[in-house]
Amino acid sequence: MIRSKARQAFVEAGGNFCRKVGLPKSIGQIYGLLFLSHKPLTLEDITQMLEISKASASVGTRQLIAWGAVRQVWVPGNRRDHFEAVPELRQIVRRAYAEFLRPRLDASEKRHARLESILEEDLGAGRLTPEEHDFCASRLQRVGRLQEQLRTVVPLVEQYL
Amino acid sequence: MIRSKARQAFVEAGGNFCRKVGLPKSIGQIYGLLFLSHKPLTLEDITQMLEISKASASVGTRQLIAWGAVRQVWVPGNRRDHFEAVPELRQIVRRAYAEFLRPRLDASEKRHARLESILEEDLGAGRLTPEEHDFCASRLQRVGRLQEQLRTVVPLVEQYL
DNA sequence: CGTTACGTTCAGTCCGATTTGAACGCTGGC
DNA sequence: GCCAGCGTTCAAATCGGACTGAACGTAACG
Structure with a gap:
């Protein structure tokens, strides 16, 4: 779940935008979430906050990375992949x-x-x-x-x- | 069925274009067909040439008319509605x-x-x-x-x- | 007027695409 | 070398939306 209502609304807007232009809704949600996150998130963070499956989060992030809209960053002392949005719209x-x-x-x-x-x-x-x-x-x-x-x-x- | 291969190809291109941008395929097909028709076509012409149902043709043409992409013309001595493409792309x-x-x-x-x-x-x-x-x-x-x-x-x- | 020919409407079906859960493979730690 | 943690993959479920067939309303023609 997402606490901040602004983040929540932004995520929804991202999802709707993607749906409208014929892309998977989850991709818009993921980018929206990362775009308003002050620190990199893990796959698990994403699945929990967006309430989507691990599979969707995995393919979604990889797609966004392929498009150059998301970066993968490594956090020292943490095995998990971390993701952050590329903010240059x-x-x-x-x-x-x-x-x-x-x-x-x-x-x-x-x-x-x-x-x-x-x-x-x-x-x-x-x-x-x-x-x-x-x-x-x-x-x-x-x-x-x-x-x-x-x-x-x-x-x-x-x-x- | 459409005799001319050019027309056939153009209709297909229209259908694919619409599908890509998230519109009903049939709408692209109808506009493509009318765009390369030298005379107005009836609903039945459209259903036969495109092999789609009367319902689809009816809804599609009205949508295109609403968008100003197709005009409805009346042919003297013929009860049926006739349609022609507005060619000003x-x-x-x-x-x-x-x-x-x-x-x-x-x-x-x-x-x-x-x-x-x-x-x-x-x-x-x-x-x-x-x-x-x-x-x-x-x-x-x-x-x-x-x-x-x-x-x-x-x-x-x-x-x- | 009755009848027939048309176009429209609507519920049901179908199809493509996304999403999911489960199984799998890999990597790092013990 | 085994075990646990993670991300990926794939078949199956699910969903939204377009397409269809049949019933309906309307207008023209006899």
Whole structure:
């Protein structure tokens, strides 16, 4: 159990946030808990305070470490792993972009190029009339234009964040 | 069934995109299908081409209409509803921001303010030591700073998109 | 008016993803 | 070298949410 109501509320907010963006709720809770903890916590601390299983805490912390959002620290004279939050939120956001969004955007442009060639095949094979083909081509161009704009905006965000 | 492989691929991409961002797959499929259709489609067209139930198609189209991503058009001499995609992707993205992200950011700032007052209560009630309180306060400030930065960036994005 | 064709609604089902408990392997201490 | 303490792994349970089929309400057409 968590004594402080502020911590409790922050943990809940973290959990809800993750759930909303399609990540495991427990991961948001763990990060929230560590973010407001003045000293590193052990797996057992986490399982007790959040009332989640050891398994969830274990995979959750490792995931957060992989993302660079949590650090593992060793406390002298204590065998257990200790964890603390990496408090540089901006860097975490940046990394999330570089690791998740960016590759997705790249893949999306690749797919777009592939689609345009498939569209030509469709025309050649008679699966589309010339009119349909032209229509689809113009619509795909719109998608391409949006992708370009995203490409322009993204570095801006990266810079101003 | 969809003849054109390009259309088929585009529909799949739309479905996957929605699934990734936590929306019903069928919604992405419907928008993808309409986006590459040179003429408006009926509910039955949609259910047949996407092989989904009438219920899903009905709910999906209405959701898309509510978001301004799809228009309902009446075809003379035909009782059925017809649907066509709104092709202005930028506007749809903007609207998605105004309707989803923006309110969420606002709510997040409200919550942040509430958290800071709860933190004071915790201190007063002895649920946190003064040191813990100060630590939490400084951490919460970081969250506040991130929110400010988001506030700065978001209009930029809106403008350049 | 009665009938038929449509779209909507709702309860039930299904599916993917997270969470859990238990078994396992490893490491350090005695 | 054995034992206890810890973290990890994996199959099974659980959960939330999307999808479906059937019943319903409505409007057009004869």
